[in-house]
Amino acid sequence: MPAGKFTQDELDQIYAFAVDLGRKAGDLLMERVEQRIDGSDAPQTFEEKENAVDIVTQTDEDVEVFIRDAIHTKYPTHKFLGEESYAKGESREYLLDAQPTWCIDPLDGTVNYTHLFPMYCVSIGFVVDNLPVIGVIYAPFQNQLFSACNGRGAWLNEKRRLPLIRNPIPPMPANAPSQCIFSCEWGKDRRDIPDGNMHRKIESFVNMAAEIGGREGKGGMVHGIRSLGSATLDLAYTAMGSFDIWWEGGCWEWDVAAGIAILLEAGGLITSANPPDDFDTASIPDVKLGSRLYLAIRPAGPSATESGRESQERTVREVWRRVRQLSYSRPGA
Amino acid sequence: MPAGKFTQDELDQIYAFAVDLGRKAGDLLMERVEQRIDGSDAPQTFEEKENAVDIVTQTDEDVEVFIRDAIHTKYPTHKFLGEESYAKGESREYLLDAQPTWCIDPLDGTVNYTHLFPMYCVSIGFVVDNLPVIGVIYAPFQNQLFSACNGRGAWLNEKRRLPLIRNPIPPMPANAPSQCIFSCEWGKDRRDIPDGNMHRKIESFVNMAAEIGGREGKGGMVHGIRSLGSATLDLAYTAMGSFDIWWEGGCWEWDVAAGIAILLEAGGLITSANPPDDFDTASIPDVKLGSRLYLAIRPAGPSATESGRESQERTVREVWRRVRQLSYSRPGA
CATH class of the missing domain: 3.30.540.10 (Fructose-1,6-Bisphosphatase, subunit A, domain 1)
Known part of the structure; x- marks a missing residue:
């Protein structure tokens, strides 16, 4: 069933x-x-x-x-x-x-x-x-x-x-996160604490944005950084194929439940925002609905050398390489 | 005429x-x-x-x-x-x-x-x-x-x-930039140069976002930071009253000519992104179309204590207090 x-x-x-x-x-x-x-x-x-x-x-x-x-x-x-x-x-x-x-x-x-x-x-x-x-x-x-x-x-x-483009669905770019639109939100935690969530987010955003070779090798030179102020619509546009990557910490299950259903049905991938230590080799965990930590990749088709899923997983690792762990938690999740 | x-x-x-x-x-x-x-x-x-x-x-x-x-x-x-x-x-x-x-x-x-x-x-x-x-x-x-x-x-x-809301048109918030949506773009200059344009922009964004009292007093605690990837639509939404503040360096006259006409006709204000040294008292210059440096404030109506224009000018100074000068130039402008 x-x-x-x-x-x-x-x-x-x-x-x-x-x-x-x-x-x-x-x-x-x-x-x-x-x-x-x-x-x-x-x-x-x-x-x-x-x-x-x-x-x-x-x-x-x-x-x-x-x-x-x-x-x-x-x-x-x-x-x-x-x-x-x-x-x-x-x-x-x-x-x-x-x-x-x-x-x-x-x-x-x-x-x-x-x-x-x-x-x-x-x-x-x-x-x-x-x-x-x-x-x-x-x-x-x-x-x-x-x-x-x-x-x-x-x-x-x-x-x-x-996704809108499906004849065929494009693979993730070979040099992702380059040529990707990166969607992210500044969020509600604005505390100016050294190494607090706001500063970890910003450090991650800047790594994704900076030129290749910049940021001590972490520069991702994404095509663009977008912040709409709605986690739900960020996910919807990722399912549509308009955003390639959505990375977010701090929102809640009601912000993402509908979006996850749509993204998965469209062929997207969603996992944790927080990189494991062995981000290069770790298996990609399924998202936990109540984790408040989300990384979504748009639907992707196969290329000559990779399946769509392989190109999504490669992109996950390239994001993990560039972002900081965020500190959001909750009991029972 | x-x-x-x-x-x-x-x-x-x-x-x-x-x-x-x-x-x-x-x-x-x-x-x-x-x-x-x-x-x-x-x-x-x-x-x-x-x-x-x-x-x-x-x-x-x-x-x-x-x-x-x-x-x-x-x-x-x-x-x-x-x-x-x-x-x-x-x-x-x-x-x-x-x-x-x-x-x-x-x-x-x-x-x-x-x-x-x-x-x-x-x-x-x-x-x-x-x-x-x-x-x-x-x-x-x-x-x-x-x-x-x-x-x-x-x-x-x-x-x-x-603007959409006009019965009456709301004044700028008394504590602006708090309660304002701040629209800005990461732009195309991604060079990871200390004190280059990208880093000056980010420093400015963070000042606008951080809690009141943070960032050595520059924290603006804006309601939200939005990046759409279109300077033209940023200006359109500012004219609509949806964005309160748009601050940008690096785009060109064709990105803003139509938007400036719409913003001004709606009752908005547009001036230079770059703060003068005496930002607290300087007169607010009219925008220069080819300057590549823009700061727009949404249409604003009067409050009990200020005209709409006064509340816009107050907001300009509060933005100037928090942003860095950007380095974009061109011959003939």
């Missing part, structure tokens, strides 16, 4: 429900945006969570309630894990287990949303045995809906199959 | 032509994209210009020829300055003068385009007496067309007036 106890037919029905739910939740986001634009709603306010850049709006909470209620009505036996209800709890434990669970971010890219920068979205993941098997990501201002169901391919707006 | 020797009526006609031209050029970009997606076109190739991340495709050149021919036919007396024809010349001189000139980037965000990341666009600026008075920016994959004509307002898709 494709995913634990579910038949493909059952999964297909859940998938159709998730796509419909994603569109409705995105439309709700857009309604609020229209009210702000036409002046019928009060100016956007937000509350700070961990610090001044970790924020939540009433919209996050309202959309989460909308999604949760719809799921509880349709699938009363399924578990629900949403960013805002989780954040209100006292624990930071990883709560997913073998049960079928909806893992939801009602509004990813909340900072973008408050500023009306279009890179915000709804993220709906359905997880079975800790593996995301259905994902729906909808960015309503851009009318971009990314979706996938185990066994059914990954799609943009239900009509363009992902 | 609104712009040199042109009446408003003449400008309106040129504007209508420019919008139509922008759409047609964008459609041409999308045709090529569709051919790559359906496999009827060969895989994307590109040539390197100054280095491995400064690239040009046949599409850049074809779209520039299309735009240039259309302008020559319609306005044979106007000057034309396009990125690709300029880049083929031997000089790096600034070529704009008092004559009415079309300043064009046929494809901004070429790296994004080759990877099919949607943040690429056509940029068409019309410049009179060195001042951009008409701007059209069209990102066809997202169907986002930004446009403005001196005296006619700035618009998204010819129906949403910019």
Whole structure:
């Protein structure tokens, strides 16, 4: 069976429900945006969570309630894990287990949303045995809906199959990370601590960016560095083939559950952001959903000398060679 | 008269032509994209210009020829300055003068385009007496067309007036750059030279990002740092009000001519990226189109204690306090 106890037919029905739910939740986001634009709603306010850049709006909470209620009505036996209800709890434990669970971010890219920068979205993941098997990501201002169901391919707006270029799917560049777009985020941990997460991230970014031969041999001369402010959309664009590499520490399972389902179904690879000591030879571990440490590589086809998977694994090692270990943890993961 | 020797009526006609031209050029970009997606076109190739991340495709050149021919036919007396024809010349001189000139980037965000990341666009600026008075920016994959004509307002898709939030237009935050989205690009100069442009940029980015009190008092704790890989779209989103601050060195007049027209018409401010020694008290100079050094602030309305312009100028000084001078120059600018 494709995913634990579910038949493909059952999964297909859940998938159709998730796509419909994603569109409705995105439309709700857009309604609020229209009210702000036409002046019928009060100016956007937000509350700070961990610090001044970790924020939540009433919209996050309202959309989460909308999604949760719809799921509880349709699938009363399924578990629900949403960013805002989780954040209100006292624990930071990883709560997913073998049960079928909806893992939801009602509004990813909340900072973008408050500023009306279009890179915000709804993220709906359905997880079975800790593996995301259905994902729906909808960015309503851009009318971009990314979706996938185990066994059914990954799609943009239900009509363009992902990755976009697939006749044939290009291998990773022979000299990766050169010729790659590297997607990464500055994140919310801005503490100016020597060797803290912010400085380790920056050191890693600079290694990826610098000319070949620079940075004591670590210069990666990537084609470009992109930061959108939405981990969810970073993953969606990696599944689409637009970003070659996404490297991130600090986000949470609801930021990535839907994106992982879409990336894997499109043929991408996702593993840990943190390089093992023997990064050149270590086996490439499967991602841990709650690890807060992610490295994704876009779908890749074969070349004359390598399988697609081989070119992805080679790229993982070339990233690991250039990045620092990040320090994010949580109980239970 | 609104712009040199042109009446408003003449400008309106040129504007209508420019919008139509922008759409047609964008459609041409999308045709090529569709051919790559359906496999009827060969895989994307590109040539390197100054280095491995400064690239040009046949599409850049074809779209520039299309735009240039259309302008020559319609306005044979106007000057034309396009990125690709300029880049083929031997000089790096600034070529704009008092004559009415079309300043064009046929494809901004070429790296994004080759990877099919949607943040690429056509940029068409019309410049009179060195001042951009008409701007059209069209990102066809997202169907986002930004446009403005001196005296006619700035618009998204010819129906949403910019900035998006205007009932009322919010002032800049009292504690800017905190609560601001800071837009910036890593750029093409990746030389790992101590105190070179790349390292000066990074030092500036980190100052803007770090917690308040960090970085020896320079920490700006911005809401977010965004890098799209398109200076043109950075400016468009600043005009839209989505980005609060855009700071950039190294791009060229064809990257910014259309965006400056749109930003100014929306009520934004644009000046030099490089802080003067007396940044706290210096007058804020008008941007020089060919300076390759740009600092843009989004449209801002009044607060109880400041005019919109005052809050923009305060923000300029707070950015200048935190950024390094960059070293880009050119003859004739």
